[in-house]
Amino acid sequence: MKLNTINLSDNIEFIKSLPDNSIDAIITDSPYGLGKKQNLVKLLQAWVTTGYYEITGTGFMGKKWDAFVPQPILWKECLRVLKPGGYLLSFFGTRTYHLGSLAIELAGFEIRDCIQWIYGSGFPKSKSCLKPANEPICVARKPGPVQLLNIDECRIEVADNDKGHRPNWEAHSTVKTGNVYGKFDHRITKRLADGRYPTNIIIDEDVAIQMDEQSGISGGDRRTAKFQTGTNGNFTTAKAGQLTPCYNDKGGASRFFYVAKASPSERAGATHPTIKPVKLMTQLVKLYCPEGGVVLDPHNGTGPTCEACLETGRNYIGIDNDPVSQKEANERIKRWHKKQSNTILKETA
Ligand SMILES: C[S@@+](CC[C@H](N)C(=O)[O-])C[C@H]1O[C@@H](n2cnc3c(N)ncnc32)[C@H](O)[C@@H]1O
Incomplete structure (x- = not known):
């Protein structure tokens, strides 16, 4: 098993090559599945029997990979490679969270929690919906011995x-x-x-300001x-x-929550439409993977999970089937190493 690699592959095919019980945590930003509504009865019958239902079409911004949430067939492979008691975290959209987390549960995971990432920067697409301001993160666990979370590493200052x-x-x-x-x-x-x-709500600076205005000091x-x-x-x-x-x-009330927001420079010219902030991924990696452990991200994109692992002394295995995402993730890793060596040079000068 090659650690600290970003692999260009279909996620299920790649995970089949990994040994049983070899991964400490799976932390991933799954496709939200914002494509067309599926025939739910047929879908659920297929999920219960084979774990897979044929999906066609596209999702967010016309992306084929976003046509639907990952299916039990993926999570079953994830269950096999995760260590007993290990955690699986997956982001979902508010509209599709129920199907995304059901697929995880059907694969054999226990659902443990739902973290809400709350931010102020979303914009409404039309007057038929509210301004989007949260993304739920499903927290699931492979049955096995209870692993305590790294609470003390993640306390809110x-x-x-x-x-x-x-x-x-x-x-x-x-x-x-x-x-x-x-x-x-x-x-x-x-x-x-x-x-x-640490709480199961994570907010950005905009929300912190609004919250403090309402709560008072x-x-x-x-x-x-x-x-x-x-x-x-x-x-x-x-x-x-x-x-x-x-x-x-x-x-104000915001003192109770960790504050996370992607800095504008974080994109560094990357074209991926759904980049997650490293600060947010860092908190999740620290909480749910032991130091020195291995995090698998089967929807790696531009690799903020990998950077969070580098920041916190964890190992990563990233998978994405899109060559542009793989390239952008490798560039991110190079930038991180360059920044590290520049800091060391400055310190020794
Ligand atoms: C929501 S994006 C992840 C974005 C990432 N969090 C970031 O900040 O850059 C989901 C990613 O999953 C990848 N993906 C979707 N289906 C896949 C599959 N079957 N195998 C591998 N990667 C897949 C897509 O190419 C996309 O980059």
Whole structure:
């Protein structure tokens, strides 16, 4: 298995050449399947029996590859090569998410979550629809031992004014939930100074600004704030007057989410119509693949998943059947290596 390669091939054919249980995570931006509506009854019958239904036509911007979402036949191969307990993440469009995630589930994966990537830069195509502002990411898992996520590597940074501040969490270790959700250990969110626990919403700067305008600014030094008791007695057993654990930072609602947006220079002249920002892919790679592991992207495009792997010490295997995309992805990788060697040269000068 050749690591750190971008392979020009049909994804199913290529994955057939990979050994069983050899991949740590599959993270991919699948075709959203924005082509014509299919005969759902016939499609589902085919998916349940063979995992494949013949699709014709084109999808987004007349692209043939976007005619429909990937089918169970692809995800079955992905299931075979993924390590037990490993994660599969796939972007889908809001209109086709249900079919895309169903195909994954039919192949034998467990659906675990749906991350929402929310942004301000979409534009409405007509007055028959709303301005698009989110793209769902299906989070699925191959059955097997539970793999913990790399939460601490992905915590959302707390504001500068709070750097180095570490409240005494031990003072709060008696705080437990009560009757509603059962007991859970608050120490899971203990490492306050290392940042907030990552959420299943990821937003860009435009949305952060809008969100903060609506939420207003709150926070600040709440180390002296007190728990209230009584009104929701089911929810906390904290005693009246107990100190509130807090991050001691100030700002709007956007503080709770990781902010991601592709920089205009990121395209670097690439012609691909659906380029994903590296910053976003980096957060997903860090969360769902262990350091030093292997990420497979079967819809590699211009390779932001590969760049995210380079950035975070993971290995990649990219597959795309479009030669232009393969070329643009290889150029991206070259640019990354050049930037690295320039930085090293500067540091040693
Ligand atoms: C949504 S795009 C991915 C774009 C990528 N995230 C980026 O930022 O550049 C989907 C990609 O899947 C590729 N693709 C579609 N069907 C494929 C297949 N059967 N085998 C290999 N690649 C395929 C297309 O050529 C396209 O580049």
